[in-house]
Amino acid sequence: MRAPEHVRPVDGVDYNQVSTGPLPPAPPTPTGREGLWERRPSGWVLAKVRSGRGPARGVPHAPECAEAPEGVPLLDVRRALDVAEKPGTQLCTLCGCAQELTPLLSAFDHITDS
Helix, strand or coil: CCCCCCCCCCCCCCCCCCCCCCCCCCCCCCCHHHHHHCCCCCCEEEEEECCCCCCCEEEEECCCCCCCCCCCCCECHHHHHHHHCCCCCCCCCCCCHHHHHHHHHCCCCCCCCC
């Protein structure tokens, strides 16, 4: 790898002892529940739950969540927020969906017209 044009050696510094080998490999990405908390999901999936009479309610999940349905389309953040605002929607706390979306839902609650 070559240094960019704006990088140059410092006068009077000996670079003969500087390691030029490859960087060590990155640690493996955590899996399971712990890994979900360390990075933002790339989107959300919606599980529909029927509870007797009335419309089905939705439960958004991170795609990797144990409770997430398989084979359903991935929702981007805008669509996930639209779903989260609907009455009867519950955000999953197991996978962190609630922790990710709740601040976005209430981000502008403190703003008033002046």
